[in-house]
Amino acid sequence: MSNKLEELHEHYREGDTQFELAGGIEGITKLANDFYDVMGKRQESRKILHMHPTDLTESREKLARFLCGYMNGPELYEEKYGPLALGPAHSHLAIGNTEKEAWLLCMKDALSMQPYSQEFKDFMYMRLCVPAGRIQNRP
Numbered sequence: 001m002s003n004k005l006e007e008l009h010e011h012y013r014e015g016d017t018q019f020e021l022a023g024g025i026e027g028i029t030k031l032a033n034d035f036y037d038v039m040g041k042r043q044e045s046r047k048i049l050h051m052h053p054t055d056l057t058e059s060r061e062k063l064a065r066f067l068c069g070y071m072n073g074p075e076l077y078e079e080k081y082g083p084l085a086l087g088p089a090h091s092h093l094a095i096g097n098t099e100k101e102a103w104l105l106c107m108k109d110a111l112s113m114q115p116y117s118q119e120f121k122d123f124m125y126m127r128l129c130v131p132a133g134r135i136q137n138r139p
């Protein structure tokens with residue numbers, strides 16, 4: 001899996017290709033909204049949904065802004081909220097393997113709803129597995 005990720009990184013390295021392939025701000029906003037819609041519907045993600053504020057408006061906006069920068073686009077999260085370290089931002093939450101897998105499952109579903117190529121969906125999913133693994137803070 002990591003070899004495939006390296007290969008795809010090579011492939012998508014040029015300039016802001018990743019951000020563009022993800023649909024720019026509009027496409028990434030749709031991805032973040034679909035992600036939280038899925039989280040609200042799936043049984044597997046009930047627990048992580050309840051870790052969030054009841055009103056998900058800000059969570060949706062923060063994830064979209066963060067992902068723009070993460071996909072090598074404009075640093076919209078930082079512009080509005082300042083720098084973010086993902087680990088410390090989640091350290092008040094109990095995130096074990098089950099919670100991490102639930103988050104990734106929602107992301108996989110949300111990616112499947114986007115008009116991206118299958119290869120790019122796989123690439124984005126693999127890229128997100130890395131920070132998800134770092135955010136996990138218990139077994």
Ligand code: HEM
Nearest residue numbers: 048051052053062063066089095099100103131132135136
């Ligand atoms: C590993 C599983 C994850 C879980 C269970 C999780 C859960 C959460 C929760 C519950 C919040 C809201 C925190 C609060 O309002 O107190 C949050 C915020 C956030 N998460 Fe995650 N998250 C996970 C992984 C990720 C990943 C992989 C990313 C980015 C690639 C991410 C990006 C964010 C961002 C940008 C915020 C807003 C931070 C802030 O401004 O405070 N999360 N997450």
